Amino acid sequence: MLPKQVADDLRQGKHAQAQSYLSATIFFSDIVGFTQLSSSSTPYQVVDLLNKLYTTFDEIIDNYDVYKVETIGDAYMVVSGVPKENGILHAGEIASMALDLVDVCKTFKIPHKPNTLLKIRAGIHSGAVVAGVVGTKMPRYCLFGDTVNMASRMESTSEALKIQCSSSAYQLLEQIGEYVLVCRGNLQVKGKGDMVTYWLEGKKTSATQ
Numbered sequence: 001m002l003p004k005q006v007a008d009d010l011r012q013g014k015h016a017q018a019q020s021y022l023s024a025t026i027f028f029s030d031i032v033g034f035t036q037l038s039s040s041s042t043p044y045q046v047v048d049l050l051n052k053l054y055t056t057f058d059e060i061i062d063n064y065d066v067y068k069v070e071t072i073g074d075a076y077m078v079v080s081g082v083p084k085e086n087g088i089l090h091a092g093e094i095a096s097m098a099l100d101l102v103d104v105c106k107t108f109k110i111p112h113k114p115n116t117l118l119k120i121r122a123g124i125h126s127g128a129v130v131a132g133v134v135g136t137k138m139p140r141y142c143l144f145g146d147t148v149n150m151a152s153r154m155e156s157t158s159e160a161l162k163i164q165c166s167s168s169a170y171q172l173l174e175q176i177g178e179y180v181l182v183c184r185g186n187l188q189v190k191g192k193g194d195m196v197t198y199w200l201e202g203k204k205t206s207a208t209q
Contacts (some may be wrong), residue, residue: 001132002139002140002141004104005083012045015130016132016133016139017190018130018131018132018133019028019083019130019131019132020128021081021082021085021128021129021130021131021170022128023081023088023090023127023172024079024080024081024082024090024095024125024126024127024128024129024147025079025080025081025090025091025093025124025125025127025169025172026069026077026078026079026094026124026125026126026129026143026148026151027066027076027077027078027079027094027097027122027123027124027149027151028075028076028077028122028123028124028151028154028155029075029076029098029101029104029120029121029122029123029155030073030074030075030076030120030121030153030155030156031053031074031118031119031120032074032117032119032121032160033119036060036076037049037110037113037116040113041113045111045112048112048121049110049111049112050071050073050074052111053108053118054071054076056104057076057101057104057106057167060097060100060101060104061078061097061101062202063097063100064080064093064094064096064097064176065080065084065086065089065090065093066078066079066080066093066094066097067079067080067082067083067141069141069142069143070140070185072194076101076120077093078094078097079129079143080093080094080097081110081129082129082143083131084201088175088176089170089176090172091124091126091128091169091172091173091176092168092172092173092176092178092179094124095163095165095169095173095179096203098122098124098200099146099163099200099202099203101120101137102120102122102162102163105117105119105120106161110143118164119160119161120160120161120166121155121156121158121159121160121162122155122158122162122163122164123152123153123154123155123156123157123158123164123165123166124151124153124154124164124165124166124169124200125147125151125153125154125165125166125168125169126147126148126166126168126169126171126172127146127150127168128143128145129143129144129145129147129148130143130144130145131143131144132144149191150166150189150195151166152190153189153190153192154166154188154197157187157189157197162199163185163196163199163200164198164199164200165181165197165198165199165200166169166195166197166198167195167196167197167198169198170198173200177198177204178203178204179202179203179204180200180201180202180203180204181199181200181201182198182199183196183197183198183199183203184196184197184198185197189206
């Protein structure tokens with residue numbers, strides 16, 4: 001899968017140049033306990049689970065100005081602000097999408113384990129990225145830069161059914177003013193040291209705005 005404009009350029013024989021974006025927001029999620037779940041399931045059951053989950057996710061993200069970068073195993077990666085820039089709105093698009101994805105997991109049924117609650121953990125980070133097409137036989141639209149690594153760290157240090165935000169994502173969401181964010185406190189982040197992070201807990205109601 002490639003963004004439409006990028007795919008159109010390639011079809012016309014144009015070279016897809018890598019492009020820098022000063023501000024974008026990246027979302028990562030994975031399934032809590034996926035290794036244990038996989039070990040107690042057949043390969044077919046794992047594929048069926050991921051297919052149903054990602055089909056559900058894909059239907060949700062269609063409602064937002066975002067682009068699904070890739071899925072690798074149980075990891076799901078989405079960006080906003082790339083390849084179409086949208087000011088600071090990318091933070092809000094990803095935040096609203098993330099809340100919807102976590103919310104749907106609360107009622108999602110694992111096909112072969114209907115009594116087991118599926119839990120994802122999620123993280124978001126905002127910053128500069130470089131995007132470009134890699135490969136010719138099976139070209140992929142990839143994101144590069146420290147922002148990708150930080151978004152991944154926000155996910156890996158998050159908790160079940162929670163969305164952890166970096167301070168840069170928090171600052172943009174505070175500017176937008178529509179979200180409930182709670183300081184998690186200081187967190188040791190691999191390769192980054194001590195960082196203050198935030199939980200994205202929901203959207204403000206008219207009474208709290």
